[in-house]
Amino acid sequence: MKGLPLSPLRGRGLIIGVPWFWLGLFFLLPFLFVLKISLSEPVLAQPPYMDLIREVEDGLVSISVNFGNYLLLWEDPLYRGALFGSLKISAISTLFCLLFGYPMAYAIARAPSHWRLPLLMLIILPFWTSFLIRVYAWIGILKGNGLLNNFLIWSGLIDQPLEILHTPLAVYIGIVYSYLPFVVLPLYATLVRLDLTLLEAAADLGCRPWKQFLTITLPLSLPGVIAGGMLVFIPVVGEFVIPDLLGGPDTLMIGKLMWTEFFSNKDWPLASSLAAVLLVVLIIPFVALRHFEQREEAV
Amino acid sequence: MKAAISSVTTLALALSLATANLASAEELHVYNWSDYIAEDTVANFEQQTGIKVVYDVYDSNEVAEAKLLAGRSGYDLVFPTARPFADRHIQAGLYQKLDPSALTNYDNLDKVILNSLSDIDPGNQYLVPYMWGTTGIGINVDKVKEILGDDMPLDTWRLLFDPEIVSKLSACGVSLMDDSTEVLTAARAYLGKPVDDFSTEAINEAADVVNNVRQYVRYFHSSQYINDLANGDTCVAHGYSGDVLQARDRADEAGNGVNVAYVVPSEGAVVWTDVMVIPADAPNPAAAHKFINYLLDPAVIAPITNYVAYANANAAATELVDEEIRNDAGIYPPKETQEKLVVLKTPSERQIRVMNRAWTRIKTGQ
Known part of the structure; x- marks a missing residue:
C-alpha cells in the first residue's frame, strides 16, 4: 500500500477535479465578471462602465458599489413583466415539447432494434444545418405569402392568408421545433432501458394498457421527462433569436430586453444585473429538485 | 536523439517561415x-x-x-x-x-x-x-393606391402615423424601423413639432403618436422591410432611402410586377x-x-x-x-426636398434612456 504512487482517493479527486475546474473557469469566473459589471455604473468610455475599484490618489483606493440596477429591476414593472413573459413562454413550450416528444421517443424505443438507429439519426439530422438557417426557413414557411399559406389557399381551405408570422404562435412553433430533439433524446434513453417484464407482469394480472402506461411506464420515465424538460425550459427562458426573428413586437422576453439594454441603451451594468437575476431565477428549480430528490432518497 | 533535435529545428524553421509569410x-x-x-x-x-x-x-x-x-x-x-x-x-x-x-x-x-x-x-x-441618405417611406405604390384611392398624397408621414389611414393599410402590411430615435423623430415631424426636441414631454408626445397606430404595425425592424417590399409582402415601410431603392431594383429584376417607390415626406425628414x-x-x-x-x-x-x-x-x-x-x-434630392431635410442633434445619454424606455413600452404594448 505504501508504495502506491497514487492513492485511490487522490485519483478520484483528480477525476472529479476536472469538471470542477471546468465549471470554475467557464461558469463561475465569467459569472463573477458579470456580477462585477452589474454593480457598476455606465459611462461613455471604453469599456462603457466604471471600474468598481478606482485609484483616487496614488496608493489611495476607493471602492464604489452601485445596487441601483437591482433596485430598478425590482421597482420597474417592465422587467418583471419580461421575466414572467419569458417564464410563461418557456413553460408552455416545454409542455408542448414533452407532448410531442414523448410519443416520438416512445415509438423509437419500441421500434424493432434495427430501426432505432436510423430513427434517432432522423431526430439528430436537423443539427447538421445551422440553427439560424432553420429558424429563417420558418419565416419562408409562415409568412403571408409563404409556403403554408399558399398551400392552404391552393387547397381551398382558406381564401385569406393566415397571419402567423410575427405572432406568439410563430414563436411557439419555432421554439418547439428547435428544442424538440432535446426532449426526445433523454426520453428515449430512459424508455429504451425500461424493463418490459414489468409490463408483462401487469398485463398478466389484468392491467389495461392505458393503466400500465400511467402506473409503470410514465413514473419510470420521469427522470427522462425532467431532464428533457430542463434542457428545454432553461435555454428557452433566455432565448433571443427565435422571438426576434419570428415574434411580433409584443413578444416581451427577457433576452430581447437584455439586447435593448446592452446595445440600444449601452447600459452594460443594467444588462448584467438582468443576466444575474435570470441566473438566480433559473437556479431555484434546480435547487428545489435536488432538495426533493434527497428527501426521496432519505425516506 | 539526433533525429528528435533535427525535427525540432525543422519545426522551428517552419514556424519562423510561417510568421515571416504572415508579416509579408x-x-x-x-x-x-x-x-x-x-x-x-x-x-x-x-x-x-x-x-x-x-x-x-x-x-x-x-x-x-x-x-x-x-x-x-x-x-x-x-x-x-x-x-x-x-x-x-x-x-x-x-x-x-x-x-x-x-x-x-x-x-x-x-x-x-x-x-x-x-x-x-x-x-x-x-x-x-x-x-x-435620408430616412423616409417605402411604398408599394399600386397596392396603396388601390386601398387609399388615387387622390391621397403619398409623400406624408400620415401613411405611418394617422390611425385612420394606417388602419386601412394594416392588413396589407405596415412596418416601422426598430430605432427609437428615427421613429420618434418621424412622429415629431408628423405632428409638425421641432424634431430635435428631446425633452421628456416631447418624447412622450411622440410616443403617444406611435402608440395610437401600434396595433396596426406588423413589425418593428430596420432591414427586413427590404425583402418584404421587394416581394410585395408589405405595403408601407419606414426605412432608409437606399434600402428602399434596393428593394425597388430587386422587384424590377425579379419582374414580379411589384412597384416600389421611395418618398421624403413633405413634413420633413432626417438626413x-x-x-x-x-x-x-x-x-x-x-x-x-x-x-x-x-x-x-x-x-x-x-x-x-x-x-x-x-x-x-x-x-x-x-x-x-x-x-x-x-x-x-x-x-x-432636388433643392426643394433638401430644404425639408433636418440634421439630428445628438441626444444626451439620459435622453436616450428616456427614449429607449418609451420605445420598449411602445413595442411591447405595456
Whole structure:
C-alpha cells in the first residue's frame, strides 16, 4: 500500500477535479465578471462602465458599489413583466415539447432494434444545418405569402392568408421545433432501458394498457421527462433569436430586453444585473429538485 | 536523439517561415454595413495594393458600437453613422486622428458635407464622410393606391402615423424601423413639432403618436422591410432611402410586377451621413488610410453609388455616377426636398434612456 504512487482517493479527486475546474473557469469566473459589471455604473468610455475599484490618489483606493440596477429591476414593472413573459413562454413550450416528444421517443424505443438507429439519426439530422438557417426557413414557411399559406389557399381551405408570422404562435412553433430533439433524446434513453417484464407482469394480472402506461411506464420515465424538460425550459427562458426573428413586437422576453439594454441603451451594468437575476431565477428549480430528490432518497 | 533535435529545428524553421509569410501578407480588417459596397471594390483594392482585406459586415449601428466600446475589436476601419454614434465615440476617445498626408484624394470630398460634420468633429480630424441618405417611406405604390384611392398624397408621414389611414393599410402590411430615435423623430415631424426636441414631454408626445397606430404595425425592424417590399409582402415601410431603392431594383429584376417607390415626406425628414473611422486600437492604421484614400477616388466611389443607391460624399464623383441614379430624386434630392431635410442633434445619454424606455413600452404594448 505504501508504495502506491497514487492513492485511490487522490485519483478520484483528480477525476472529479476536472469538471470542477471546468465549471470554475467557464461558469463561475465569467459569472463573477458579470456580477462585477452589474454593480457598476455606465459611462461613455471604453469599456462603457466604471471600474468598481478606482485609484483616487496614488496608493489611495476607493471602492464604489452601485445596487441601483437591482433596485430598478425590482421597482420597474417592465422587467418583471419580461421575466414572467419569458417564464410563461418557456413553460408552455416545454409542455408542448414533452407532448410531442414523448410519443416520438416512445415509438423509437419500441421500434424493432434495427430501426432505432436510423430513427434517432432522423431526430439528430436537423443539427447538421445551422440553427439560424432553420429558424429563417420558418419565416419562408409562415409568412403571408409563404409556403403554408399558399398551400392552404391552393387547397381551398382558406381564401385569406393566415397571419402567423410575427405572432406568439410563430414563436411557439419555432421554439418547439428547435428544442424538440432535446426532449426526445433523454426520453428515449430512459424508455429504451425500461424493463418490459414489468409490463408483462401487469398485463398478466389484468392491467389495461392505458393503466400500465400511467402506473409503470410514465413514473419510470420521469427522470427522462425532467431532464428533457430542463434542457428545454432553461435555454428557452433566455432565448433571443427565435422571438426576434419570428415574434411580433409584443413578444416581451427577457433576452430581447437584455439586447435593448446592452446595445440600444449601452447600459452594460443594467444588462448584467438582468443576466444575474435570470441566473438566480433559473437556479431555484434546480435547487428545489435536488432538495426533493434527497428527501426521496432519505425516506 | 539526433533525429528528435533535427525535427525540432525543422519545426522551428517552419514556424519562423510561417510568421515571416504572415508579416509579408499585410491584412486590413474592415467592418462595414451589409450591402454597402460594390461587388468588385475589395477585390480591386487587393489587386492594387497586395493587402489582404478581411471584410466583415453589420446591420445596426448598435452592434458595431458595442464592439468598439468593448475594445480590441481588431478592426482597422469602421463605417458608423455620424450622429449620434460617431459623435459620442469621439467623446469617448474610441477613434484615432487621421493622417492627412496619407489621404491624397481628400480634396474630392464635398465641402458642404465636411462642414456639416465640423460641429461634432472640429477640423475634420477623425471622420471621413462616406455616403449619405435620408430616412423616409417605402411604398408599394399600386397596392396603396388601390386601398387609399388615387387622390391621397403619398409623400406624408400620415401613411405611418394617422390611425385612420394606417388602419386601412394594416392588413396589407405596415412596418416601422426598430430605432427609437428615427421613429420618434418621424412622429415629431408628423405632428409638425421641432424634431430635435428631446425633452421628456416631447418624447412622450411622440410616443403617444406611435402608440395610437401600434396595433396596426406588423413589425418593428430596420432591414427586413427590404425583402418584404421587394416581394410585395408589405405595403408601407419606414426605412432608409437606399434600402428602399434596393428593394425597388430587386422587384424590377425579379419582374414580379411589384412597384416600389421611395418618398421624403413633405413634413420633413432626417438626413444622415455615414463616416469612415479608424479605431484608436486599430492593428493596421496605415492600411486603413490606404483603403480610405482608395474610396476617395471618384472612379472607385461612383460605381459604389451606382450599386448601393446611396449618394456619396465625393463632389468630384457626381459626374461619374450613372445619369439615372444622379437624377433620382430619392438618391440626390432636388433643392426643394433638401430644404425639408433636418440634421439630428445628438441626444444626451439620459435622453436616450428616456427614449429607449418609451420605445420598449411602445413595442411591447405595456
